[in-house]
Amino acid sequence: MKWETLIPVTITIIFVVIGWVVAHKLTSQRDIKNKQREIRIQYLLEAYEALMVAGRNRTILPNYEQVERAVFLLEMFGTPSQVELSRKFTKEMAENNNSNFTELVVEIRNFVRNELDLKHLGRDINILRIDPINPEHNKLIQPTAKASAD
Template sequence: MDYQLLFPLLVTTIVTLFGWLAGHQLNVERERRAKKQELRLSYLLEAYRALAIGLHRRTTDEKYAIAFDQALADVQLLGSKQQVSLLHNFLDSIESTQSGDLEPLLIALRNELRSLIQMEDIDLNLRWHVTSKDDNRRKK
């Protein structure tokens, strides 16, 4: 047996194996981060929509109330420290004065969501057009 050939072959095999393991581990970690970001993006997008829709509803329709409550829970679970703080400010205001301003939270969510999908920042305020059931009946 020629040990002069065996030793370089063994070293090459070991280096290749460790390189493959390191590459695999990095790939697994990258996929985990991507999945985490995708999940967070999905939940925060749904929360943004539910809060925006619920914000201007004049009814207490149970469907909207449930979606609104789920959005509050999602922001507390997956939102940034700033977003959770803005949500707490809103809830404190609701508890003490029966009214509150969700716009700062919605702007923070909008900015982060746009950042996550690599879109440019927008420094404009939010604007809404609310269509109620009464408006739809009048059009018919």
């Protein structure tokens, strides 16, 4: 084999190997980021759902374990703003046994929608509560819709 042929072939092989290694590394990093994003969104949606259910009920007691888990998930996967709002909620609950967490729920919703490339919905939130049939009166208690904004 001639040196004039061997040198360009060797250089080409080196560039191909380097290109493959770089492409593999970039693809691996992208896959890791996508999986992290997927897990984060999954857990934030779980926290969002628990808080929405709590907001729909007159008392937090029926789903206190889900709300506790939501706070844990927000500490683990939330943005700094979500963590701060979660801590505010936790502090208010500890001090007053009550808290308005609409701002927190809206923050989670808007973050997840942004991550999923969905349109921003603003600061309002819509909650529907339908009470079951009241056996004493044998009629449907009127549903109530609650829209709130901070």
